[in-house]
Amino acid sequence: MIRLVSGLFLFAVALCAYIVMKPASNPGARAAVTLEDITAVTRAQTQSLIADVPLPTGNIDASTSEMLAQLGLNTNIAVPNLPTEAAAVTPMDDATASILSGISAVTNQQLTITPTPVAAPAPVTAASTFESLVMQALQEGQTDDFIHDLVNQAAQSGTISVPQILVTADGHVDTDALLGSLLTQVSGAAPAMPVVASGQGTGVEVIMEQGQQRRYYTVSSGDSLGGIAVKFYGNVNKFDLIFSANRDVLSSPDRIQVGQRLSIPTI
Amino acid sequence: MAQYRHIFATCVALSASSAATAQTVQISDGIASVEFTINGETLTISRNQDTTARLTGAFVKTSRPCPPNCILPMSLGNGIFSIGEREVIDFLVNTVAGGTGLLIDTRRTADFNKGSVPGAVNVPTATLSPENTFQTDILMALGATQNDGQLEFSRARPLVLFAEGNWDPQVANAVAHLINAGYPPTQIIVYRGGLQDWLHLGLTVTGP
Numbered sequence: 468m469i470r471l472v473s474g475l476f477l478f479a480v481a482l483c484a485y486i487v488m489k490p491a492s493n494p495g496a497r498a499a500v501t502l503e504d505i506t507a508v509t510r511a512q513t514q515s516l517i518a519d520v521p522l523p524t525g526n527i528d529a530s531t532s533e534m535l536a537q538l539g540l541n542t543n544i545a546v547p548n549l550p551t552e553a554a555a556v557t558p559m560d561d562a563t564a565s566i567l568s569g570i571s572a573v574t575n576q577q578l579t580i581t582p583t584p585v586a587a588p589a590p591v592t593a594a595s596t597f598e599s600l601v602m603q604a605l606q607e608g609q610t611d612d613f614i615h616d617l618v619n620q621a622a623q624s625g626t627i628s629v630p631q632i633l634v635t636a637d638g639h640v641d642t643d644a645l646l647g648s649l650l651t652q653v654s655g656a657a658p659a660m661p662v663v664a665s666g667q668g669t670g671v672e673v674i675m676e677q678g679q680q681r682r683y684y685t686v687s688s689g690d691s692l693g694g695i696a697v698k699f700y701g702n703v704n705k706f707d708l709i710f711s712a713n714r715d716v717l718s719s720p721d722r723i724q725v726g727q728r729l730s731i732p733t734i
Numbered sequence: 735m736a737q738y739r740h741i742f743a744t745c746v747a748l749s750a751s752s753a754a755t756a757q758t759v760q761i762s763d764g765i766a767s768v769e770f771t772i773n774g775e776t777l778t779i780s781r782n783q784d785t786t787a788r789l790t791g792a793f794v795k796t797s798r799p800c801p802p803n804c805i806l807p808m809s810l811g812n813g814i815f816s817i818g819e820r821e822v823i824d825f826l827v828n829t830v831a832g833g834t835g836l837l838i839d840t841r842r843t844a845d846f847n848k849g850s851v852p853g854a855v856n857v858p859t860a861t862l863s864p865e866n867t868f869q870t871d872i873l874m875a876l877g878a879t880q881n882d883g884q885l886e887f888s889r890a891r892p893l894v895l896f897a898e899g900n901w902d903p904q905v906a907n908a909v910a911h912l913i914n915a916g917y918p919p920t921q922i923i924v925y926r927g928g929l930q931d932w933l934h935l936g937l938t939v940t941g942p
Binding site: 560562563565566567569570571572573574575 | 772773830833834836843853855856857858861866868871872875876891
């Protein structure tokens with residue numbers, strides 16, 4: 468009798484021990500999935516979402532991307548000759564370049580597009596990163612202020628190099644001029660010649676000299692050469708006209724200073 | 735106990751090796767997969783071995799509106815005829831890997847990037863249209879040469895063109911653009927089944 472009772476008692480103890488032990492083992496199994504694993508999965512999902520957002524690089528005018536690619540590379544070079552109203556650049560040029568590279572990969576031919584200076588997709592340079600940084604921010608629907616801060620921070624940390632003509636007199640990036648230029652290119656509209664007010668407080672002077680009307684503009688802080696070109700010509704690419712006309716006071720496109728009086732050629 | 739484990743391991747090894755040598759789903763009797771090299775890259779075409787696999791997504795639809803998705807005839811006129819998957823594979827192994835011919839996916843680039851027949855190049859139908867300022871460049875990549883401003887096609891490459899399926903007008907339009915530009919019909923072949931038929935046989939598709 469007593470053996471039966473003690474046997475049952477031991478069984479009960481064993482059963483209790485099992486019940487107590489079993490739940491304790493599960494949290495141990497769950498803890499094997501770490502926080503790192505969860506964030507890794509989330510990051511992978513976020514990255515694929517970003518990858519799905521198409522950047523409209525195909526619609527950027529070739530001269531703009533060339534300008535951004537060329538000028539950002541080396542701040543010591545003189546202003547290059549940019550292509551003037553070049554051959555009509557359609558969104559097909561990037562598509563064609565990739566088609567031709569696909570075909571040449573199979574047939575081992577050397578294939579290039581005949582019309583110049585349309586080139587294959589611009590090489591990934593610091594300036595291309597600048598362009599894609601802004602394009603991505605635009606794509607994400609960020610505000611102008613956000614883009615301004617984003618670009619200036621990236622420039623300060625050396626992540627991107629900023630085209631000289633977008634460096635303002637106070638050492639920042641003229642994101643307004645850049646955004647205006649990009650939006651004009653993307654919309655495909657021909658930039659219109661703006662009507663610029665002159666007189667007190669505008670910084671713009673219109674003077675008759677030797678029977679010819681001449682305009683002068685006094686640089687204020689926040690102005691960049693690209694921004695001034697947009698202001699007077701509606702097109703950031705026309706900065707060259709202003710730069711050439713003022714070589715005596717401008718050693719390089721990024722060295723404009725507050726208070727400088729720049730001659731604005733009439734075109 | 736130990737001797738059973740030994741026998742069991744041998745059985746597993748035998749069945750695994752026999753699975754490797756005789757696949758259930760082959761391309762033709764004795765040919766389970768096909769390899770070819772394009773520009774140094776080796777591509778393999780084989781079939782999905784899951785005998786319960788089915789088409790998914792848009793490719794299961796039977797009745798797309800016609801027009802524009804009308805049933806494609808087997809011949810698109812001018813003596814241009816259609817081929818099937820076995821001929822496409824032969825074309826890839828011999829003509830494309832040999833560097834003379836091209837398998838052309840005429841769909842839009844976004845669709846091409848999601849997956850296509852291995853070894854195909856993407857030439858979207860719109861780029862073959864005369865409205866594309868670069869049409870001439872593409873025709874020259876396909877073998878045309880310029881003679882006094884005129885295009886000449888004596889060295890035009892043999893092309894096999896395809897699109898989404900046997901209802902997709904993109905391939906017919908691409909053929910029309912080529913013919914109108916002067917491409918010789920003898921060098922144009924159509925894989926009428928397109929990606930839908932390719933997938934419907936579980937054949938390999940390049941990933942995104």
